[in-house]
Amino acid sequence: DTAVSQTPKYLVTQMGNDKSIKCEQNLGHDTMYWYKQDSKKFLKIMFSYNNKELIINETVPNRFSPKSPDKAHLNLHINSLELGDSAVYFCASSLVTGFSPLHFGNGTRLTVT
């Protein structure tokens, strides 16, 4: 069973479109995260949710909107996609915020043309 699963694995779309990436974890964890990995492989936190509540919201354009319908799901919706949004987006979860190991999804490679 996949612990943290995100879909799709690859997403190619044109500038200006709106797209969503879905993430689900079956580990019973309370905290979920979205990370962005740029072309230089540098990881950066975007959002963190604990039990459906937003606890970290880094300096991310408001075109990015996370949604957590329940603590097992954290989806990422992106409006008006731009070329600079091209990156790999990783979902992750942990049992306790900040004090537990992270479990990552396999990533979604987003390419904006």
Next chain:
Amino acid sequence: KNEVEQSPQNLTAQEGEFITINCSYSVGISALHWLQQHPGGGIVSLFMLSSGKKKHGRLIATINIQEKHSSLHITASHPRDSAVYICAVRSNFGNEKLTFGTGTRLTIIP
């Protein structure tokens, strides 16, 4: 200057060699993570530590809180250890976010 610095950036070694990857950070922390990113892109958590030393198989992670430094060691390295190793720290004040190093790309040659 990044709050988390790793060295070396790239490391190539022969199979069987003892490997050391270093991580230095500039803030007070409550926890430090070592992650492994495979060539296929997946990320795996190797260790989370706040003091002392942890060992898992051929991997050993140490941390010196006073010196703000951690090391990841691999004994009897194998080509399957080839990956990018990433250090990340959780600051002990402010919010809960992790700050990541830029990674060390390790290549083990058979």
